[in-house]
Structure formats: structure tokens, C-alpha cells
Amino acid sequence: MEDQQYRGSYIAGFELFEKSLNGESASPLHAVRREAIARFASVGFPTVRHEEWRFTNVAPIARTAFAPVLRYDGAGVTRQVLNRVGSADGDPFMVVFVNGFWSEEFSRSAGLPAGVRIESLASALARRDEVVLSRLGSLVAAGENGFTALNTAFLREGAVITVEDRVILERPIQVVFLSRPSAEPHASYPRVLVTAGRESRLSLIETYASVSEGVYFDDAVTEVVLGEGAVVEHDRLQIESTQAFHIATMAVRQERGSNFSSNAVSLGGAIARNTVTAVLAGEGCECTLNGLTLAAGTQLIDNHTVIDHAAPHCTSHELYKSILDGKSRGVFNGKIFVRAGAQKTDAKQTNKTILLSADATINTKPQLEIFADDVKCTHGATVGQLNEEQLFYLRARGIGEEEARDMLTFAFAADVVSRIHAAPFRDQLDRLLRARLQAGRIATES
Amino acid sequence: MLTVRNLHAGIDGNEILRGIDLEVNAGEVHAIMGPNGSGKSTLAGVLAGRPEYQVSAGEVTYEGKNLLDLAPEERAREGLFLAFQYPVEIPGVSNTYFLKAALNAIRKHRGEEELDAMEFLALMKKKMGLVEMDQDLLNRPVNEGFSGGEKKRNEIFQMAVLDPKLAVLDETDSGLDIDALRIVAAGVNKLRRPENAVILVTHYQRLLNYIIPDFVHVLIDGRIAKSGGKELALALEERGYDWIKEQGLPVGA
Ligand SMILES: Nc1ncnc2c1ncn2[C@@H]1O[C@H](COP(=O)(O)OP(=O)(O)O)[C@@H](O)[C@H]1O
Ligand SMILES: [Mg+2]
Numbered sequence: 001m002e003d004q005q006y007r008g009s010y011i012a013g014f015e016l017f018e019k020s021l022n023g024e025s026a027s028p029l030h031a032v033r034r035e036a037i038a039r040f041a042s043v044g045f046p047t048v049r050h051e052e053w054r055f056t057n058v059a060p061i062a063r064t065a066f067a068p069v070l071r072y073d074g075a076g077v078t079r080q081v082l083n084r085v086g087s088a089d090g091d092p093f094m095v096v097f098v099n100g101f102w103s104e105e106f107s108r109s110a111g112l113p114a115g116v117r118i119e120s121l122a123s124a125l126a127r128r129d130e131v132v133l134s135r136l137g138s139l140v141a142a143g144e145n146g147f148t149a150l151n152t153a154f155l156r157e158g159a160v161i162t163v164e165d166r167v168i169l170e171r172p173i174q175v176v177f178l179s180r181p182s183a184e185p186h187a188s189y190p191r192v193l194v195t196a197g198r199e200s201r202l203s204l205i206e207t208y209a210s211v212s213e214g215v216y217f218d219d220a221v222t223e224v225v226l227g228e229g230a231v232v233e234h235d236r237l238q239i240e241s242t243q244a245f246h247i248a249t250m251a252v253r254q255e256r257g258s259n260f261s262s263n264a265v266s267l268g269g270a271i272a273r274n275t276v277t278a279v280l281a282g283e284g285c286e287c288t289l290n291g292l293t294l295a296a297g298t299q300l301i302d303n304h305t306v307i308d309h310a311a312p313h314c315t316s317h318e319l320y321k322s323i324l325d326g327k328s329r330g331v332f333n334g335k336i337f338v339r340a341g342a343q344k345t346d347a348k349q350t351n352k353t354i355l356l357s358a359d360a361t362i363n364t365k366p367q368l369e370i371f372a373d374d375v376k377c378t379h380g381a382t383v384g385q386l387n388e389e390q391l392f393y394l395r396a397r398g399i400g401e402e403e404a405r406d407m408l409t410f411a412f413a414a415d416v417v418s419r420i421h422a423a424p425f426r427d428q429l430d431r432l433l434r435a436r437l438q439a440g441r442i443a444t445e446s
Numbered sequence: 447m448l449t450v451r452n453l454h455a456g457i458d459g460n461e462i463l464r465g466i467d468l469e470v471n472a473g474e475v476h477a478i479m480g481p482n483g484s485g486k487s488t489l490a491g492v493l494a495g496r497p498e499y500q501v502s503a504g505e506v507t508y509e510g511k512n513l514l515d516l517a518p519e520e521r522a523r524e525g526l527f528l529a530f531q532y533p534v535e536i537p538g539v540s541n542t543y544f545l546k547a548a549l550n551a552i553r554k555h556r557g558e559e560e561l562d563a564m565e566f567l568a569l570m571k572k573k574m575g576l577v578e579m580d581q582d583l584l585n586r587p588v589n590e591g592f593s594g595g596e597k598k599r600n601e602i603f604q605m606a607v608l609d610p611k612l613a614v615l616d617e618t619d620s621g622l623d624i625d626a627l628r629i630v631a632a633g634v635n636k637l638r639r640p641e642n643a644v645i646l647v648t649h650y651q652r653l654l655n656y657i658i659p660d661f662v663h664v665l666i667d668g669r670i671a672k673s674g675g676k677e678l679a680l681a682l683e684e685r686g687y688d689w690i691k692e693q694g695l696p697v698g699a
Contacts, residue, residue, distance in 0.1 A: 388497070393534040393588075396494050397548035397604065398522035398555070407547070411538025411587075 006062040007041050013068045013187075014153055020070040021156070029125060029133065029155070036142040036152035045146040052145075055331045055363045056273055056302045061245045066187035066217040068154055072101035076180050076211050082106065085176070085209035085239055092174040092205060092422065093118060095159050099180055100188030102157055106176075115167035121158035121191055132160055135193060139223040139251035139277075147247045151189045151221045158191030161204070165197035165227065172203035172235075172422040181214020181241060190220040196258075198227035203421055204234050208248070210241040210268070222250040226258035228282065233261055233421035237429065240268035242299060242444045249275045256282025256311070263290045263420045265429060266301050267436070267444075277306040280314040280342075291320040292416040294433070295328035295360075296442040302331035309342040309375075318349040321416050323409055324360035325442040334379065335367040342372045349379040354386060354412055356442065405440035447472050447612060447643050448493075448513075453504035455492045461502065462488045464668035470612070473640045477654060477679060478647045480665035481687050486647045487531050489665070490616040493645075494528035495521050508612070522548075523555035525611030529601035529618045531647075536588035541600070542570065544588050545607055552608060573606040576636065577629050595626045602633035613637055614645045619653040631656030651683040664690055 014037045018025055045062055046053040077098055095118055096106035102120040109118045124132040142152035159175045177190045196202050208218060218240060226232055240246045246269040252260050266272055278287045293301045307316045322330040332351045353362045366379040386408045394404035413433055420426035436443050450468040454461060462485045470476055480486055492499050493506065495518035506513040513521060536544070549569075550560040561569065570584065577599050589597050598618050605613055618630050634644055634657050646657065654662075654676060662678040663670045664687065671690050672678065682690075 387534075389534045390536050392496060392518060393530065393536065394539075394544065394548075395518040396522055396528050396530075397544070397608065398519050398551040399544075399547050400519050400551060401517065403547065403551075404519075407539055407544070408536070411536065414538040 006065070007044050009065040010150060011037060011041055013066075016070065017068045017154055017156075024126075027125070027128065032137070032142065033153050033155055036149045039143050040146050040149040040153060043146050043149065052304065052333075055329075056271065056300060058245075058247075058271060058273075060271060061217060061247075064185050064215060064217075066185050069099040069101065069186050069188055072098065072103065073180075074098050074103050074105055077103065077106060077178060081178070081211050082176065085178075085207055085237070092172040092425075094174045094176065096176045096178060097157065097159075097190065098178050099186060100157050100177070100190060113167070113169065115164040116169050117160070117162045118173060119160045119162075121160050121193070122156060124160050125156075132193065135195065135223070135225065137223075139225070139253055140221050140249055144249070147219050148221060148249055150187075151191065151219050151249075154187075154189040155191060156189070158193065161192070161194045161202070163196050163200040163202050166199045167197065168201040169203070172205050172425070174205040174207065174425070176207040176209065177218065177220065178209055178211060179216050179218060179240065179244065180211040181216045181244070185215045185217070187217040187219060190218060192220075192222040194222070194224040194232070196224070196226045196230040196232050199229040200227065201231045202233070204232060205422055205425055206234070206236045208238045208240055208246060208268075210239075210244060213241045213243055215243045216241070217245045218247070220246075220248040222248070224250070224252045224260065226252070226254045226260055228255045229257045230255070231259045234263070235420050235422055235425055236262065236264040238264070238266045238268055238272060238274070240272065242268055242297060243270055244268065245270060246272040248273065250277070252276070252278040252287070254278065254280050254282065254285040254287060257284045258282070259286045261286075261288035261290075261421070263416060264292070264303075265416070266291065266293045266303070269299060269301065271300045273302040273304070275304045277308065278316070279308045279310055280316065281310050283311045283313050285311070285314040287314070287316040289316075289318045289320075290416050290419055292413055293320075293322040293324070293330055294413070294436060294442050295322070295330060296325040296444050297328060298326070299328045299444070300331070301328070304331075304333045304335075306335040306337070307347065309336070309338045309345045309347065312341065312343045312345070314342065315346045316348070319416065320351045321412060322353040322362060323356065323413060323442065324353065324362060325356040327357075327359040329360070330362040332362070332364045332381075333367065334365070336369070336377060336379075338370040338372050338375050338377065340371040343374040345372060345375040345377065347375070347377045351381040352412075353383045354409065355383065356385075356409070356440070402439040406437040409437050410434060447509060449507045451505050453489075453492065453506060454502045455488060455499050456502065457499055462499075462668050463492065465504070466668070466670060468663070468670065470643050470645060472643055474660045475638065475644045475646065475657060477659040477662045478645060478665055479649070479651075479662060479679065479682055482649075484665045485668040486665055487616055488668075490528055490531075490614045490645075490647055493614055494518060494526065519551065522608075523552050527605050527608060527610035527613045529598075529605060529613065529615040531616040531620070533589050533597040533601055535590045535592075537590050539588050541584045541586060541588050545570075545604060548604075549607060569607060573603060576606050577603045577633050579603050594621045595623065598622060599626060599629060602630050605637065606633055610637070611641065612643050612645070614647070616647045617649055619648055619650065627653065628656065651679040654679045666691060
């Protein structure tokens with residue numbers, strides 16, 4: 001579609017969406033939505049002329065008209081589908097969304113302890129929950145770019161997770177956004193709002209997956225607020241259809257002495273972009289962002305991270321690994337800000353890539369902006385192939401070449417997989433990844 | 447078992463092996479000695495199928511097969527084992543996982559049932575005692591963070607588990623203390639059976655106090671300059687290699 005035409009299709013979609021809201025369009029929030037769609041109409045999607053999108057051309061997203069989803073339809077979703085995408089039966093509390101709508105039938109939160117709430121965003125909005133309304137968008141501005149503008153314009157559904165001060169939740173909460181593609185491509189706008197109170201503890205899993213292969217567009221925003229001394233363990237799996245578009249923006253704000261650690265595994269999407277921003281706002285915070293990308297075919301998977309050291313004595317670690325096959329492309333951009341006064345900052349960033357084919361490429365860029373003098377910041381990037389010495393060692397013991405390649409590729413990935421917090425989820429991912437490594441190549445479906 | 451004829455091999459056009467002849471029969475132990483850089487590891491590597499070496503002339507027959515036609519994994523499955531001079535660290539692959547995959551690949555090739563986890567564990571337990579390996583080392587990634595001696599012992603442990611027909615040990619004795627040397631020697635002597643053979647590449651005659659070789663060959667500048675019995679090793683220990691160099695190469699080499 002021509003430039004103006006695709007914007008028009010989202011505006012038309014917004015009008016349909018607005019009608020489906022019935023009386024709700026009189027709420028103060030609706031003014032925010034209107035402002036956001038107006039913003040989108042003026043800025044559109046970012047282009048490669050924007051510094052933050054230089055290597056990720058999202059023009060293919062503009063070429064398809066994606067209609068908003070207006071009601072819940074759980075057809076085609078089964079427990080087996082959920083298991084396939086790594087949702088262990090049993091352990092975690094689970095919230096399931098289908099094409100962006102909360103699924104009552106697949107969600108379960110029975111036994112949730114006092115002081116922990118999992119609520120659908122729609123119901124929080126219907127109650128005009130002041131706290132939720134004030135936190136929504138507090139970390140991700142609608143005007144950030146065309147994608148966050150669209151997510152805000154179509155704001156309706158999502159997960160609101162609140163853990164009160166000093167409450168410790170032992171079992172993980174898993175939020176699953178399932179897409180069910182159809183002949184008519186749809187867009188959904190997942191939204192997650194997490195508040196971890198002072199000295200609370202939470203293990204959160206986010207999963208983005210599809211029921212089947214197909215073209216659709218997931219435009220997600222996650223906001224996580226950690227109070228003083230809170231600990232949030234975050235695992236994330238993105239296993240969208242390889243024909244789908246996945247644009248996700250996650251923002252984290254950490255108060256004094258809090259600890260946020262995230263492991264994000266990206267397997268799906270024709271174009272997938274994760275933007276993660278963590279603001280270390282109080283002293284003595286720790287922030288860990290790990291990522292694993294497996295891509296093949298013509299997939300493009302982009303990880304952009306920003307760690308903003310705004311207070312002294314904070315530590316951050318980043319380990320991003322990619323395994324790229326076929327003609328796939330990977331992008332890693334890791335920005336670290338150390339603000340004036342953020343003394344004793346200790347920041348470490350590592351990016352490692354293995355290229356399994358001659359046609360796969362990676363663009364990797366560390367970006368350190370340091371305005372304090374007593375800090376330790378290190379970064380390193382490596383790009384290479386599988387190690388020939390290791391390969392020969394395995395083969396010299398009788399292991400076939402293809403199996404040996406898969407073992408080494410898996411070992412490279414295992415470094416991140418082993419850090420996944422939730423044990424059953426880690427085991428599921430372990431199996432899922434082994435199934436994707438086949439005869440020295442990456443299979444895009446398993 | 448193994449016949450090497452006029453083997454020439456090198457790397458990037460530089461010839462390292464310049465006409466090797468060697469005959470190893472079942473039941474024999476051959477020691478290959480020689481100064482640094484004479485081509486001992488190259489010979490071991492060419493036998494195991496190290497891909498960076500190119501063979502420019504000659505032939506190698508192993509158990510009636512053209513060894514040079516086989517991929518490294520096929521050689522291993524046919525019973526050839528190379529104990530590496532510098533064992534490789536493989537982070538992320540556990541020793542047990544790796545060794546089970548290796549053993550089962552070999553068993554499958556021989557038409558034997560693959561071992562399940564329990565059977566494999568029992569076998570490991572048995573062989574661990576033999577080389578005095580800690581369980582802890584086996585649970586760790588292959589050779590990662592192992593000391594030099596632990597790496598060498600791990601090679602012998604793998605050899606004990608895989609039970610090869612022809613073992614080629616590339617300076618497995620170098621850098622070992624007496625205890626470790628004794629363990630390595632015990633492992634090799636265990637393998638010493640009428641149907642097996644061993645090629646010991648070594649720099650020192652020390653190991654040969656524990657493993658008595660049937661033949662000793664001296665490799666100099668990519669050729670076998672002299673062959674003899676175990677007494678040759680003692681002569682080398684006393685006199686070094688220069689006297690052999692001065693004698694010149696055997697006729698026809
Ligand atoms: N992979 C290699 N690349 C370049 N040169 C090599 C390689 N392997 C061996 N050489 C050269 O071949 C010669 C013999 O080496 P090597 O077989 O390792 O000797 P040894 O084991 O007897 O000490 C040496 O000059 C060495 O530098
Ligand atoms: Mg050597």
C-alpha cells in the first residue's frame with residue numbers, strides 16, 4: 001500500500017473499533033486513544049531513516065491491511081496448542097488471550113494468594129480503576145513511535161498483574177498471547193501492566209505464539225514497575241508464525257535495591273522487533289537482560305535494548321545470543337546510559353552470534369553514553385561459525401557431523417536457556433529448541 | 447590391522463609427512479618418538495581424519511578398508527580412537543551426554559542395541575574406577591575448566607568406555623605427574639589384548655617404563671628415521687636424537 005493508504009486503513013479500523021466500544025467511548029481514556037490514532041496518522045511507521053530502525057525495514061507491515069479484532073473467539077484453541085508453545089500444564093497461573101482478547105475458558109488463577117491480582121485490563125478500565133489508569137502508559141509513551149501509538153489507540157484488553165508490598169508469589173504467572181490467523185489478516189494489541197510492590201517477588205512468563213502459520217500483526221506493549229527491593233524474574237518466548245509481524249515494546253522501571261532479570265527467546269516472525277528499556281531509578285538495583293534468537297529463511301529478528309543507569313551503585317548484565325541460518329538477519333543494538341551521578345555503575349554487555357549459513361547476517365552495535373567518571377562498563381561482540389576444533393573432537397568420537405553440529409549449536413543456545421527462571425518452562429524450551437535444530441540447520445517449525 | 451605406505455601429507459601446500467611407512471598388527475604396541483615439530487601429531491591427525499590436512503600421496507589401509515576414504519566419525523565407529531594431545535573444551539555439552547551419544551553411535555554402527563540411561567550409567571561407574579575419574583568431572587561440560595592432567599585422564603576414560611580396536615595416543619603422558627601417568631598406563635594396558643593395537647606417541651621414554659612397547663619408531667622431519675625394539679627408547683633417552691640425524695636416513699627413504 002502507498003504510504004497514505006496504509007495509514008488510512010488503520011484509521012478506518014479505528015472507526016470500527018470505536019463503534020464496538022459502545023458507551024465506553026465517552027471515557028477519559030478514549031480521549032487518549034483518539035490522540036494516539038491522530039499521532040499515528042501523522043507519524044506513521046518508522047522508516048530506515050530513523051536511527052533506531054536503520055536495519056529494520058518495517059515497510060512490509062505497511063503493505064498488508066490488518067483489521068482490528070472486535071470480539072473474542074476461542075475457536076481452534078486447545079490445550080494441546082498451548083502445550084506446544086511451552087505452557088506447562090499445571091504449575092503456573094495462566095492468562096490466555098486469543099487474538100488479543102482475554103480467554104475465560106483457558107485462563108486460570110484459582111488459588112492465587114492474597115495480595116496478588118491478575119485482572120483483565122478491560123475490566124479494570126470498566127471499573128475506571130484510577131491506579132491502573134495512572135500507570136498505563138507511564139513508562140511507554142504513546143507518542144514514542146507509530147507502533148506504540150497504535151497500541152495505545154487500540155487499547156482495550158490486556159493483563160494487569162499486581163503484587164502488593166512484601167508479598168512473595170512462589171508459582172510463576174504465565175501470560176499467553178495466542179494468535180489465530182485467518183484469511184483476513186488481523187492486528188492485535190497485547191498490553192501487560194505489572195506492578196511489583198515493595199520487597200515483593202514475582203516470576204512472570206510472557207508467551208507470544210500462533211495456533212497455525214499465517215499473516216497477522218502483533219503490536220505489544222509491556223510495562224513493569226518494581227518497587228523498592230522487589231524481585232521480578234521474567235521469561236519470554238516469542239514463537240509467532242514465521243509469516244507474522246511482531247513488534248514488542250517493554251519498559252521497566254526499578255526503584256532502589258530492586259532486581260529485574262529477563263530471558264527472552266525469539267524464534268518466530270517474518271519481522272520481529274523487541275525494544276526493551278530499563279530505567280534503574282534507585283540506588284543498588286540489578287538488571288539482567290538475556291536474549292536468544294534463532295532465525296532461518298528470510299526472518300529478521302531485532303533486539304534493541306536500553307539500560308538507563310540513573311542512580312549510583314547499580315549493576316546491569318546483558319547477554320544476547322543469536323543463531324542465524326538461511327538468509328535470516330539479526331540486529332542487536334545495546335544502548336547503555338550512565339547518567340551524571342550514577343557512580344559505581346557496573347555494566348556488562350555481551351553479544352554473540354553464530355552464522356550457520358553464508359547468507360545470514362547480523363548487525364550488532366553497542367552504544368555507550370557515559371556521563372559519570374567512576375564506572376565500569378564493558379561490552380563485547382563476537383560473530384563466527386561453529387568451532388571446527390570442537391566439531392572434529394565430537395566426530396573423532398563417532399558422533400556424526402550433523403549431530404555434532406546440532407550439539408554445538410544447542411550448547412551455544414543452552415547458555416541462555418539454562419538461565420530461564422521457571423523450571424517447567426525451561427524444560428519445555430529445552431525440548432522445543434532441540435527439535436528446531438535438525439541436521440545442522442534451523443527448522444522454522446517444530 | 448593398519449598399513450601405512452609412503453604417506454605424504456601437509457597443510458596449505460607445506461609437506462609435513464614425507465613418506466611414512468608403518469605396519470601395525472593386532473596385539474602390538476608401537477611407540478612413536480621424535481623431536482618437537484617432527485610430524486608426530488600430524489601423523490596421528492591424518493589417521494583420525496583431521497580435516498585441515500591434505501594427503502598428497504600414499505595409502506593407509508585399516509582392517510582391509512581404505513582409511514583415507516572414511517569420515518572421522520566413520521573411523522571412530524570402525525574402532526579407531528585418537529587421544530588428543532590438546533583435548534578441546536566444549537562448554538554447554540556435558541561429558542555424559544557427549545559420551546553417551548558417542549558410544550551409541552558406535553554401537554549402532556556395529557549393529558548393537560543402544561544403551562539406555564541406566565545401562566550407560568552402570569558402564570560409566572565401572573570405567574570411572576579404572577581411571578579414578580570423579581563423578582563431578584563427568585557432570586561438567588566436556589573438558590571445561592579441567593586441569594591438564596584431568597583432560598588427559600578424560601581422554602583415557604573415553605577410550606575405556608568406547609573400547610577401540612586401534613588407539614592412537616598423542617603425548618597423553620606429557621605434563622602428567624607420576625600418579626596420573628600410572629593411571630594412563632593402566633588404562634592402556636587394559637586395552638592391550640590380542641585383538642587390539644596401540645600407537646603411543648610420546649616425547650619421553652618415562653611412559654615406556656609402564657607400557658612396554660613391541661616397536662619403537664623415531665620420526666624426524668616427517669620420515670621414520672629409525673625403528674627398533676624397546677631398547678631404542680633407552681638409547682634415545684641417553685643420547686637424544688642427533689645421532690640418528692647424523693646417521694642419515696635409511697636407504698630408499
Ligand atoms: N595445523 C597446522 N597448521 C600449520 N602448521 C602445522 C599444523 N600442524 C602442524 N604444523 C607444522 O607441521 C610440523 C609438525 O607439527 P606436529 O605434527 O604438530 O609435530 P609434533 O607433534 O611432532 O611436535 C610443525 O612444523 C608444525 O608447525
Ligand atoms: Mg605433537
